[in-house]
Amino acid sequence: MKAKSFFAILSILFVSAISAEEAPKLQVSPSGRILMDGALYASPQKDMFPDGVAIPEVRLGAKFKYGKWSASIDACYAYAKVGLRNMWIEYGFNDHSSIRFGNFIHQFGLHATSLSMKSTFEQPLANALFTPSLQMGAMYVNYSKHFFGAVSAHVESSARTEIMNAPLFNQQGYGLLTRLVWRNAREDRPVIQAGISGGFSTPQRHIVGNEDIHDGFAISANFPTKVAQVEAIGTTVGNSKNLFKLSPELLLSYDRFALESQYFFQQINRRGGLHAFRAQGCYATLRGIVFGDRYSYVSSTALVSNPKNKTLECVLDYNYATLSDSKAEIWGGRSNSFNVTFNYYFNPYITGRLNYTYTHVWDREGHDPMTLNGFQARLMLLF
Numbered sequence: 001m002k003a004k005s006f007f008a009i010l011s012i013l014f015v016s017a018i019s020a021e022e023a024p025k026l027q028v029s030p031s032g033r034i035l036m037d038g039a040l041y042a043s044p045q046k047d048m049f050p051d052g053v054a055i056p057e058v059r060l061g062a063k064f065k066y067g068k069w070s071a072s073i074d075a076c077y078a079y080a081k082v083g084l085r086n087m088w089i090e091y092g093f094n095d096h097s098s099i100r101f102g103n104f105i106h107q108f109g110l111h112a113t114s115l116s117m118k119s120t121f122e123q124p125l126a127n128a129l130f131t132p133s134l135q136m137g138a139m140y141v142n143y144s145k146h147f148f149g150a151v152s153a154h155v156e157s158s159a160r161t162e163i164m165n166a167p168l169f170n171q172q173g174y175g176l177l178t179r180l181v182w183r184n185a186r187e188d189r190p191v192i193q194a195g196i197s198g199g200f201s202t203p204q205r206h207i208v209g210n211e212d213i214h215d216g217f218a219i220s221a222n223f224p225t226k227v228a229q230v231e232a233i234g235t236t237v238g239n240s241k242n243l244f245k246l247s248p249e250l251l252l253s254y255d256r257f258a259l260e261s262q263y264f265f266q267q268i269n270r271r272g273g274l275h276a277f278r279a280q281g282c283y284a285t286l287r288g289i290v291f292g293d294r295y296s297y298v299s300s301t302a303l304v305s306n307p308k309n310k311t312l313e314c315v316l317d318y319n320y321a322t323l324s325d326s327k328a329e330i331w332g333g334r335s336n337s338f339n340v341t342f343n344y345y346f347n348p349y350i351t352g353r354l355n356y357t358y359t360h361v362w363d364r365e366g367h368d369p370m371t372l373n374g375f376q377a378r379l380m381l382l383f
Contacts, residue, residue: 024067031074033059034381035115039227042373049228049372056226057115059085068092079229085134086114097142106132106139107150107179108197109247109262110303117306119287121341121355121376122224124319125232126281129221130245130264132177132199133157139177141300148181148195148302156204173214175201181249181302190254191297191304201243215240217268219279219323224337224357225374232361232370235323235332237277241269251304253297256289258304264321270328277328283319290314292345307345315341324363333364353378 035057041049061074071089075082088102105112111127123131137154156173181195203215220234245266252259264281287304289295292311295304307313317339323332339357346352355376362369 027065029063030383031059031061031063031072032381032383033057033114035226036379037225037227038377039225040375041225041228042375043371045370045372048230048370049223049225049374052227054227061086096144097140099138099140101138103134103136104139106135106137106152106154106177107141108132108177108199109179109195109249110251110260111262112179112301113303119306119313119315119341119343120285120317120339121353121357121378122226124283124285124317125221125224125335125337125359126264126283126319126321127262128224129219129233129279129321129323130247130266130281132175135175137175143299143302145185145299146183148183148299149179151178152176156201173202173204175199175243179302183251183302185297185299191251191258193249193251193302195249195251195302197247197249199243199245203240203242213238215271217243219266219332221321221335223359223372223374224339225372225376227376232359233321233323233333233335233364235330237268237270237328237330239271239274241271243268251302253295253304255294258287258295260285260287260304275325275328277330278325279321279323279332281319281321283317285315285317287313287315306351307343309345309347311345313343313345315339315343317341322363331363331365333361333367335359335361349381349383351380351382353380 036055038053040051043049056078058077059074061072064071069091072086074086076085086104088100088104090098090100092098105114108131111118111123111131135154135157137152139150139152141150154175177199179195179197181193183191183193185191204217205214216236216238217240218236220231223230223232243266247262247264249262261284262282266279268277270276289307290312293308298305319337322334324334337359339355341353341355344352357374359372
């Protein structure tokens with residue numbers, strides 16, 4: 001049988017199978033998010049951290065559902081700029097496996113969620129350094145009672161802004177990510193979860209003068225506040241060949257208590273006989289419910305869900321990160337950070353947060369040590 005005839009028969013059978021099924025109904029629901037922040041700062045560098053209020057993010061979008069297909073699109077206004085954020089389409093093979101295409105946060109550790117789902121007010125600084133943000137790519141997820149696995153491929157972040165520029169887009173770096181989790185999660189019993197995430201990336205856009213030589217990795221994170229946008233630590237590693245990263249995770253949860261912890265190791269291999277650059281970080285987050293219902297576990301994301309309505313939660317977090325490596329002779333800085341956050345979940349749409357954050361950074365070439373004490377409040381509308 002000729003190939004054309006074979007594929008023609010397959011196409012007829014496929015169309016016939018679809019026609020025989022009852023057509024599903026298209027479901028469309030609006031989605032959105034508004035963050036309203038206020039902050040008071042105490043710091044030896046007070047001129048860099050003016051007190052104030054801000055609306056750091058407004059998102060409006062929609063979610064779609066049609067049979068086994070689903071999709072989402074968000075338009076975001078943040079700091080006087082408008083752009084698209086979450087923009088993906090997903091196909092569910094069954095109740096436990098799916099594949100997603102588009103621009104979204106890929107699975108890597110315990111914080112593969114949007115800002116609205118993070119209990120620590122702002123994500124730990126170590127997590128901001130080593131966990132990818134929105135990336136264009138594809139991700140496959142499969143999970144069962146005791147196992148969760150995700151694998152994805154993506155292009156570098158600048159693809160979102162340079163995709164219409166063919167010469168630059170053809171040079172885009174790419175990356176691979178995976179997250180593998182074992183868990184023992186049963187109703188009315190402690191949740192015990194251990195996992196590991198891994199990643200590989202090729203060099204990304206690196207501007208030297210007016211030339212895009214595409215051989216570097218830029219790594220940085222701001223102080224954990226949005227009213228004042230100040231970079232805490234950061235560096236750019238040039239003459240790079242590739243990047244490897246590894247991140248074991250641990251999650252424990254029972255009744256009104258939960259512990260989330262993660263360690264990050266990242267190595268950038270370099271050209272020309274230069275020593276590889278190594279960076280590290282870690283965080284530990286202890287969550288407790290002061291009053292309200294106990295925590296629940298979400299198998300489809302391998303995460304503890306945020307508490308239900310009329311619940312007060314207290315969150316303690318410590319994290320450390322370093323971008324300074326004496327062997328590579330790169331001094332991107334070190335950071336210690338501690339924060340306390342109280343979250344009150346008024347209803348499914350409104351959450352209030354109060355936060356105190358202490359952050360100290362040092363050992364960054366060309367920068368003096370800096371310390372920030374931040375007192376912050378946030379009202380979040382989510383729908």
